[in-house]
Amino acid sequence: AQKITQTQPGMFVQEKEAVTLDCTYDTSDPSYGLFWYKQPSSGEMIFLIYQGSYDQQNATEGRYSLNFQKARKSANLVISASQLGDSAMYFCAMISGGGADGLTFGKGTHLIIQP
Amino acid sequence: NAGVTQTPKFQVLKTGQSMTLQCAQDMNHEYMSWYRQDPGMGLRLIHYSVGAGITDQGEVPNGYNVSRSTTEDFPLRLLSAAPSQTSVYFCASSYETSGVETQYFGPGTRLLVL
Numbered sequence: 385a386q387k388i389t390q391t392q393p394g395m396f397v398q399e400k401e402a403v404t405l406d407c408t409y410d411t412s413d414p415s416y417g418l419f420w421y422k423q424p425s426s427g428e429m430i431f432l433i434y435q436g437s438y439d440q441q442n443a444t445e446g447r448y449s450l451n452f453q454k455a456r457k458s459a460n461l462v463i464s465a466s467q468l469g470d471s472a473m474y475f476c477a478m479i480s481g482g483g484a485d486g487l488t489f490g491k492g493t494h495l496i497i498q499p
Numbered sequence: 500n501a502g503v504t505q506t507p508k509f510q511v512l513k514t515g516q517s518m519t520l521q522c523a524q525d526m527n528h529e530y531m532s533w534y535r536q537d538p539g540m541g542l543r544l545i546h547y548s549v550g551a552g553i554t555d556q557g558e559v560p561n562g563y564n565v566s567r568s569t570t571e572d573f574p575l576r577l578l579s580a581a582p583s584q585t586s587v588y589f590c591a592s593s594y595e596t597s598g599v600e601t602q603y604f605g606p607g608t609r610l611l612v613l
Contacts, residue, residue, distance in 0.1 A: 388541070417600045419600075419602065421604075427587065427606070427607050427609075428604065428606050428607065429542075429589060429604035429607075431601075431602065431603075431604075434600065434601070436600075475541050475542070477541070477542075479600055479602075486532040486534070486544040486547045486557055486591075487532075487534075487542070487544065487591075487602065488544070488558075489534075489541030489542045489543070490541050491539065491540055491541050492540075492541050
């Protein structure tokens with residue numbers, strides 16, 4: 385069985401500071417993918433970044449980077465130079481078993497950026 | 500491309516009523532799935548499909564039926580709605596290329612069962 389754990393229910397961060405959102409995962413499948421999604425108050429799910437289990441380098445997408453530590457089974461999201469618009473729920477998710485059977489999500493972290 | 504579309508956006512049902520949540524995608528993706536999101540929770544998988552004519556159960560399938568007669572459409576049916584099914588429902592479609600998985604989500608349907 386797959387499991388995603390996000391241990392930070394909420395975080396307050398000052399604008400322009402860097403933010404690290406924690407995510408640990410558990411799976412017995414050697415092939416898997418890790419995702420981060422942003423969900424603003426409007427409700428839509430916005431894809432941020434993806435990391436494959438066999439990727440040698442950490443994924444980066446603009447201000448987002450994924451700190452992938454395979455031995456620790458962690459996939460933390462790092463947001464550099466946070467902005468007020470980054471305030472939202474953030475979900476870590478995993479897919480494995482060939483990718484056909486959907487994502488397993490963590491419970492999310494509510495990030496609030498303060499001016 | 501319109502991406503993944505869901506209708507309706509909002510729905511109120513009485514206990515015992517039936518309804519179908521519609522989901523369509525125009526990206527020719529093989530994989531489609533339905534999730535529900537409850538307060539304080541991440542999304543949980545209800546049902547998924549790996550192609551037309553093929554469906555399977557996810558983590559929380561009870562009370563829901565699905566079918567996949569075409570690649571584009573993946574409706575979710577509630578046969579007899581219960582208050583426990585009050586939730587936000589997301590449909591997603593996905594594809595894999597060069598080992599990279601990409602998932603697209605619809606805007607969601609908010610369902611209230613009284």
